Amino acid sequence: MSSSRPIRVAFIAAECEPWAKTGGLADVVDALARALGQVGLGAACGLADLVDVYLPNYRGIQVPGAAQAVPLSVPDPLARSGTTALRLLISETHGYRLHLVDHPPAFDRDGLYGPPGDGDHPDNAWRFGLLCRAALEHLRTGGSTGAPPDLIHIHDWHTGPAALLRDSVYRADPAIGGAAMLLTVHNLAYHGWTPPERAPELGLSPRELAAVGATNGIDLLRAAVTRSDLVNTVSPGFAAEALTPEFGMGLDGDLRARGDRFFGILNGLDTELWDPATDDALPARYSRENRSGKGACRRALLGELGLDPSDARPVLSMIGRLDRQKGFDLLAAAAPALIAQGFRLAVLGSGSHEVVEPLRAVAQSPAGAGRIALVERFDRDLARRMYAGADGFLMPSRFEPCGTGQMVSLRYGTPPIVRATGGLRDTVIDVDRDPVAGTGFAFEGEDPKALVAACARFERHRSGDRAWDSLLDRGMAVDFDWRSASAPAYLEAYRRAIALRAA
Ligand code: GLC
Numbered sequence: 086m087s088s089s090r091p092i093r094v095a096f097i098a099a100e101c102e103p104w105a106k107t108g109g110l111a112d113v114v115d116a117l118a119r120a121l122g123q124v125g126l127g128a129a130c131g132l133a134d135l136v137d138v139y140l141p142n143y144r145g146i147q148v149p150g151a152a153q154a155v156p157l158s159v160p161d162p163l164a165r166s167g168t169t170a171l172r173l174l175i176s177e178t179h180g181y182r183l184h185l186v187d188h189p190p191a192f193d194r195d196g197l198y199g200p201p202g203d204g205d206h207p208d209n210a211w212r213f214g215l216l217c218r219a220a221l222e223h224l225r226t227g228g229s230t231g232a233p234p235d236l237i238h239i240h241d242w243h244t245g246p247a248a249l250l251r252d253s254v255y256r257a258d259p260a261i262g263g264a265a266m267l268l269t270v271h272n273l274a275y276h277g278w279t280p281p282e283r284a285p286e287l288g289l290s291p292r293e294l295a296a297v298g299a300t301n302g303i304d305l306l307r308a309a310v311t312r313s314d315l316v317n318t319v320s321p322g323f324a325a326e327a328l329t330p331e332f333g334m335g336l337d338g339d340l341r342a343r344g345d346r347f348f349g350i351l352n353g354l355d356t357e358l359w360d361p362a363t364d365d366a367l368p369a370r371y372s373r374e375n376r377s378g379k380g381a382c383r384r385a386l387l388g389e390l391g392l393d394p395s396d397a398r399p400v401l402s403m404i405g406r407l408d409r410q411k412g413f414d415l416l417a418a419a420a421p422a423l424i425a426q427g428f429r430l431a432v433l434g435s436g437s438h439e440v441v442e443p444l445r446a447v448a449q450s451p452a453g454a455g456r457i458a459l460v461e462r463f464d465r466d467l468a469r470r471m472y473a474g475a476d477g478f479l480m481p482s483r484f485e486p487c488g489t490g491q492m493v494s495l496r497y498g499t500p501p502i503v504r505a506t507g508g509l510r511d512t513v514i515d516v517d518r519d520p521v522a523g524t525g526f527a528f529e530g531e532d533p534k535a536l537v538a539a540c541a542r543f544e545r546h547r548s549g550d551r552a553w554d555s556l557l558d559r560g561m562a563v564d565f566d567w568r569s570a571s572a573p574a575y576l577e578a579y580r581r582a583i584a585l586r587a588a
Pocket of ligand 1: 108109110113271272319352485486487488489508
């Protein structure tokens with residue numbers, strides 16, 4: 086395809102901020118869709134207009150007031166007649182065209198993927214199959230624009246059914262069978278394993294299931310990895326790690342087999358959404374040029390969390406899904422030593438409470454009282470106050486395809502202390518390794534002692550060092566704007582995928 090023809094892009098995703106979020110996937114889907122509209126608009130070779138985003142209409146979503154309800158009849162293996170009448174709620178909002186797939190039996194439930202704290206919904210293959218099916222059916226007939234998509238951008242295992250459907254039931258359909266597909270792997274740990282008895286719920290006939298090798302059950306992420314025209318993950322560092330058995334989560338062989346069709350594109354950050362100069366959740370606002378408001382944020386945060394606001398000793402915050410990936414256990418193991426060295430910890434997490442059990446035990450011990458604030462819920466505004474009000478930000482992730490927290494904390498003048506892995510290694514420069522360009526602190530390995538040592542280095546710099554201000558300044562100056570590098574890199578990848586599909 087000539088690079089001067091505009092291209093039409095549709096996203097299918099299970100999360101999109103601010104409607105549905107459990108993690109960074111939601112931030113990326115929202116911010117990238119918007120940034121592509123901005124970068125593409127006006128550019129001769131960019132996108133036609135806006136990205137079309139397809140998302141389930143989960144329970145509790147505030148449907149935009151101006152949304153238009155469009156009826157759609159979709160093949161559905163669980164419907165007695167074989168088709169289900171559902172609705173798309175379509176609105177132009179946040180810089181893209183949002184399509185909420187409205188089918189209450191599938192999506193009007195507690196929890197995006199399963200009942201809170203209780204595994205997965207057993208019929209997830211059906212639910213996310215239906216999401217993909219609705220998107221493909223709508224796109225097949227011209228979608229919201231009247232023209233079929235050039236490229237379908239799918240995200241994580243939830244949208245793996247789209248790859249299977251394209252290669253089976255839509256094979257001969259020029260609009261869908263001919264569309265290029267890019268898979269972005271945000272999280273390699275979740276595969277959407279679908280056992281054989283559930284596989285028919287994807288909407289493929291027994292023959293079609295056999296043809297795509299799904300007779301004995303199917304790993305939806307693997308299906309998308311092997312079938313998409315191009316596959317990327319969200320940092321070059323993690324793309325390299327994912328090829329190894331240590332980080333590949335059983336898919337390293339499939340990823341290696343894709344050769345140069347698998348690569349990394351570093352996520353950006355929505356720099357308008359994340360800006361301490363305009364952040365309404367903060368008690369005081371500040372900027373790179375004038376950081377004086379950060380002190381007020383610190384005092385207010387400590388007060389809010391029941392910690393002593395007048396205590397000058399270092400406060401480290403940590404925010405994340407309560408998932409083994411994020412290294413909460415590493416923090417729990419390091420916490421007694423950190424407390425003994427004078428640190429205080431502010432931790433905010435949502436998800437499975439067991440993950441945080443060991444940390445809760447330390448927080449509730451006599452030594453932890455007044456030193457560890459552990460808040461177990463999802464709280465957007467408190468998260469913002471924790472990015473702003475802490476002295477340092479912890480991200481001891483076991484693996485991290487990209488990570489958002491470290492980028493936010495850099496922008497909020499709160500130096501990150503990270504495990505050197507994946508996207509964290511790509512985005513945080515250790516100041517002891519590179520005193521001129523350094524923006525934070527990185528440690529290697531899984532030993533809690535390494536985390537404690539990194540925190541000790543943090544405190545040496547913070548308390549002793551006149552260069553501290555320049556460290557904060559450099560961190561706040563890093564340009565993570567989606568429009569600078571990431572969105573153009575996706576545009577490039579889309580063009581390549583389209584050319585590969587056409588060939
Ligand atoms: C997942 C990954 C995280 C990444 C995010 C968005 O949550 O674990 O590293 O930043 O997706 O791509």
